[in-house]
Amino acid sequence: MKTKKILFTSLLLLGCIHFSTSQDLLDILENEQQDTTGYLPATFRMTRIAFGHSTEVRSKGVLEIFTSSRFWNLPTDRSQSFAADRMSTRFALEYGLSDRLSLGIGGTTFDGLFDGYLKYKLLTQKRGIKTTPFNITLFQSTSYNSNSISNPAIYDDFSDRLSFTSQILISRKISSDFSFQIAPTYVHKGLMVSGDDNQDFFALGFGARYKIGPHLSLVSEYYKTFSPMESFDTYGPFALGVNWEIGDVLLQFMLTNAVNMVEDAFITQTRNNFNFKDPNLNFGFNATYVIHFKNKLK
Amino acid sequence: MTKFLLALFLIINFSYAQEPKKVIARQGQVSFFSYTSVENIKAENNQVLSIINLEDGSIAISMLMNTFVFEKALMKEHFNESYIESDIYPKATFEGNILGFDAALEGEQTKIIKGIFSMHGVTKELEIKTKIEKSQGKYILSGTFETLVKYYNINIPPLLAGNIAKSISINFRFEYQPYEN
Numbered sequence: 001m002k003t004k005k006i007l008f009t010s011l012l013l014l015g016c017i018h019f020s021t022s023q024d025l026l027d028i029l030e031n032e033q034q035d036t037t038g039y040l041p042a043t044f045r046m047t048r049i050a051f052g053h054s055t056e057v058r059s060k061g062v063l064e065i066f067t068s069s070r071f072w073n074l075p076t077d078r079s080q081s082f083a084a085d086r087m088s089t090r091f092a093l094e095y096g097l098s099d100r101l102s103l104g105i106g107g108t109t110f111d112g113l114f115d116g117y118l119k120y121k122l123l124t125q126k127r128g129i130k131t132t133p134f135n136i137t138l139f140q141s142t143s144y145n146s147n148s149i150s151n152p153a154i155y156d157d158f159s160d161r162l163s164f165t166s167q168i169l170i171s172r173k174i175s176s177d178f179s180f181q182i183a184p185t186y187v188h189k190g191l192m193v194s195g196d197d198n199q200d201f202f203a204l205g206f207g208a209r210y211k212i213g214p215h216l217s218l219v220s221e222y223y224k225t226f227s228p229m230e231s232f233d234t235y236g237p238f239a240l241g242v243n244w245e246i247g248d249v250l251l252q253f254m255l256t257n258a259v260n261m262v263e264d265a266f267i268t269q270t271r272n273n274f275n276f277k278d279p280n281l282n283f284g285f286n287a288t289y290v291i292h293f294k295n296k297l298k
Numbered sequence: 299m300t301k302f303l304l305a306l307f308l309i310i311n312f313s314y315a316q317e318p319k320k321v322i323a324r325q326g327q328v329s330f331f332s333y334t335s336v337e338n339i340k341a342e343n344n345q346v347l348s349i350i351n352l353e354d355g356s357i358a359i360s361m362l363m364n365t366f367v368f369e370k371a372l373m374k375e376h377f378n379e380s381y382i383e384s385d386i387y388p389k390a391t392f393e394g395n396i397l398g399f400d401a402a403l404e405g406e407q408t409k410i411i412k413g414i415f416s417m418h419g420v421t422k423e424l425e426i427k428t429k430i431e432k433s434q435g436k437y438i439l440s441g442t443f444e445t446l447v448k449y450y451n452i453n454i455p456p457l458l459a460g461n462i463a464k465s466i467s468i469n470f471r472f473e474y475q476p477y478e479n
Contacts, residue, residue: 041378059371150404176385214380292370
């Protein structure tokens with residue numbers, strides 16, 4: 001009798017052991033999975049939200065051929081210009097020196113600014129066990145104003161013609177569709193129109209992206225300048241746009257009041273507010289062609 | 299009688315410890331290729347997990363979509379964000395059986411694995427011809443198969459239809475070690 005009891009108990013125990021090991025195979029794999037789910041694809045996808053920089057940087061060996069154009073009309077009743085009265089284009093080359101550091105140089109036709117920048121990705125947003133809540137990218141640009149200055153009262157040595165912009169870009173992909181960015185910005189301007197104006201500006205940028213399709217997203221961007229120029233009225237640059245990604249070509253279409261395309265210029269000297277009257281409304285078009293120089297599985 | 303039972307019990311336990319019932323591959327390789335006249339796309343994933351229950355020949359595979367590496371950095375972004383949507387569907391899984399699997403057979407055998415594959419929110423029944431090699435307690439599964447992009451509800455814009463092949467070829471290779479629970 002006792003033997004039977006022992007036998008029965010051991011069989012039961014055996015059954016239990018067997019049961020515990022025959023758990024679902026996929027559940028076992030679930031537990032085995034290393035914490036590599038953290039990577040979040042593309043907060044903004046493009047290195048710019050609309051006119052301003054986003055936290056995105058390009059990977060090592062990636063060259064972007066970047067053209068950015070703005071078209072606008074003069075407030076005359078009738079004009080006979082083809083398509084638009086005025087246009088401005090910035091051509092630039094932007095290259096990923098490493099997976100974190102990018103370098104760019106460019107020139108703009110309308111305002112005669114030549115600019116160069118360095119952009120360094122400090123933090124990448126991650127989720128999972130090691131969570132990083134934000135993307136943080138440091139941005140530093142320098143621009144050279146090449147316009148001829150006729151006024152002898154204005155100092156226009158090489159160093160006077162330089163302007164500097166420093167930004168800390170902080171962004172977060174809040175959901176799979178929505179990303180948001182704030183950008184504390186410091187601008188030091190060279191070449192002032194009036195001696196009354198201060199040369200140092202603090203500004204805060206806001207940008208957002210909403211994905212409306214696998215390849216299409218809506219974007220908006222705004223910069224608030226805290227110590228605006230006094231010699232003429234300036235307004236915060238604003239843009240509303242659509243970003244479209246097709247393979248190696250990235251296109252951005254936007255409506256904006258910012259004529260300039262270099263940071264120090266559009267943040268401090270946007271002279272028109274955003275509305276649909278000429279010449280305030282600019283149609284903006286950015287086209288980026290991406291070339292990969294290091295084609296290796298990595 | 300008691301002694302006999304005890305012996306039986308020990309033998310059962312011992313035999314459990316001796317022969318692993320499950321084997322696992324932690325660094326399985328899965329790669330896919332898309333060949334078109336415009337562009338060749340190749341991606342590799344070396345961190346695919348797979349487990350086989352040797353008793354009944356059932357098999358499971360799990361892979362994270364964002365661990366695929368591409369030749370072009372931008373392709374990885376496009377793949378994760380626009381095509382496979384890896385933040386919504388982070389994993390692809392397979393659960394099935396190796397039909398007529400003889401776990402004890404040393405050397406090579408070719409079997410059909412039949413099961414359910416799920417990726418990008420779509421589940422699909424697959425039958426894959428697989429080469430199974432066993433040597434010194436290690437199992438290696440490898441094979442190639444083709445599948446169509448259109449089965450998986452992946453949206454390819456008409457402009458890029460020429461860049462991405464309609465049929466994608468997939469290679470896989472898993473090396474299994476005994477799984478200690």
